[in-house]
Amino acid sequence: MDTQVWIEFLKQNWLVIAIGLVVLFIVLNVVRTVVKWALAVLIIAGLLIYSGISLDKIGEVVSTVKDETVDTIKTEAMNMMMKEAKEAKYTSNEDGTYTVKAPNLELVGSSTSREVEVSFRGVPVGKWDINDTIQGFINDARNNAGSK
Incomplete structure (x- = not known):
């Protein structure tokens, strides 16, 4: 506004x-x-x-602020993924899911799904489609686990 x-x-x-x-x-x-x-x-x-x-205008403003906040958090989380890729740890769970943990991020996904649940600084920020950045983060975490 x-x-x-x-x-x-x-x-x-x-x-x-x-x-x-x-x-x-x-x-x-x-x-x-x-x-x-x-x-x-x-x-x-x-x-x-x-x-x-009007209440419609107030609703529009609230919706706009919410969308901008989500976009900002998503951008910040993506930037954090690139910065913390070297510190990320990949864990394969028995139920077919995996967890990738970094100091400020946590991703939980399934090998059969193209989505991951993302938590940024301990706060869940929803399910995101796996894009190139997220896939790179997951791959780096796998490589970190394999090299140690």
Whole structure:
């Protein structure tokens, strides 16, 4: 989301936002419990509706941020694979799966599948299709295990 858009929005609607915040603080200080929070939600919803921000736009922004975050994590994990390939350890499991562990990465896959489950710094980041980078990482890990 562009910060310039938010700055322009705040410049154009600063008075309404200020009045809304003052009313919100008065309501939060004067009214009790459930009614207080119901009024607070109504005031915030009113400000959002007045500002022209719809739930669809909020959903689009959340979706865009999520996609950008996943892409960033995937790029970082791919870069980490190239850096840590020499330290990766390949383990073949009895059930036909394999595990590749490096200091910041862990891949779990099956010899019959073209996907691996990837964990980056201990956080699962999903199933990824095996591309050239991932296959190279797996091959390097196999070679590391064989050379020791």
